[in-house]
Amino acid sequence: xxxxxxxxxxxxxxxxxxxxxxxxxxxxxxxxxxxxxxxxxxxxxxxxxxxxxxxxxxxxxxxxxxxxxxxxxxxxxxxxxxxxxxxxxxxxxxxxxxxxxxxxxxxxxxxxxxxxxxxxxxxxxxxxxxxxxxxxxxxxxxxxxxxxxxxxxxxxxxxxxxxxxxxxxxxxxxxxxxxxxxxxxxxxxxxxxxxxxxxxxxxxxxxxxxxxxxxxx
Numbered sequence: 001x002x003x004x005x006x007x008x009x010x011x012x013x014x015x016x017x018x019x020x021x022x023x024x025x026x027x028x029x030x031x032x033x034x035x036x037x038x039x040x041x042x043x044x045x046x047x048x049x050x051x052x053x054x055x056x057x058x059x060x061x062x063x064x065x066x067x068x069x070x071x072x073x074x075x076x077x078x079x080x081x082x083x084x085x086x087x088x089x090x091x092x093x094x095x096x097x098x099x100x101x102x103x104x105x106x107x108x109x110x111x112x113x114x115x116x117x118x119x120x121x122x123x124x125x126x127x128x129x130x131x132x133x134x135x136x137x138x139x140x141x142x143x144x145x146x147x148x149x150x151x152x153x154x155x156x157x158x159x160x161x162x163x164x165x166x167x168x169x170x171x172x173x174x175x176x177x178x179x180x181x182x183x184x185x186x187x188x189x190x191x192x193x194x195x196x197x198x199x200x201x202x203x204x205x206x207x208x209x210x211x212x213x214x215x216x217x
Contacts, residue, residue, distance in 0.1 A: 010125065037172045
């Protein structure tokens with residue numbers, strides 16, 4: 001879990017974001033629930049129903065609408081590049097982390113699983129970072145605060161709550177909530193950055209929520 005969910009995930013994610021727009025990266029991430037759903041059905045024999053498939057596709061469609069603002073074609077208007085493959089690797093890493101989490105949470109607590117996997121993943125990232133060239137400019141206080149927020153809120157707390165969710169409702173139902181990420185991102189951008197919310201965002205967000213609700217019935 002530390003290797004895939006912390007180490008590989010972050011390596012792929014940040015390398016991908018160097019060349020891939022955040023919207024397109026989020027679209028690839030929105031495919032994660034579909035991968036989890038398929039593997040859960042094949043490996044653990046999780047029941048597949050038309051209603052679940054409909055909820056999954058509906059949620060994905062809503063995420064696409066939010067990210068593309070009504071024009072899905074523009075997300076890939078420039079074709080695929082190396083960064084897209086990095087982001088795909090990121091998505092597959094998170095799927096692997098999710099599926100491993102289903103096995104682990106049945107044997108140890110979510111907080112223990114989060115602690116052990118985070119420590120091991122961090123150790124691997126420290127080695128990787130040591131091999132990278134030193135930063136050309138010193139880190140400012142704001143950069144350190146941003147890094148602290150990513151480590152505490154975006155990693156530790158988020159991973160802990162996610163594993164708790166997997167333990168209680170299973171990987172397929174837990175992973176579908178990932179499609180709420182772009183919706184929440186747009187809403188928070190409006191609140192904190194003053195960005196406008198379009199009709200496509202409102203409609204797409206409602207569709208995502210409907211799909212999540214259907215899959216969790």
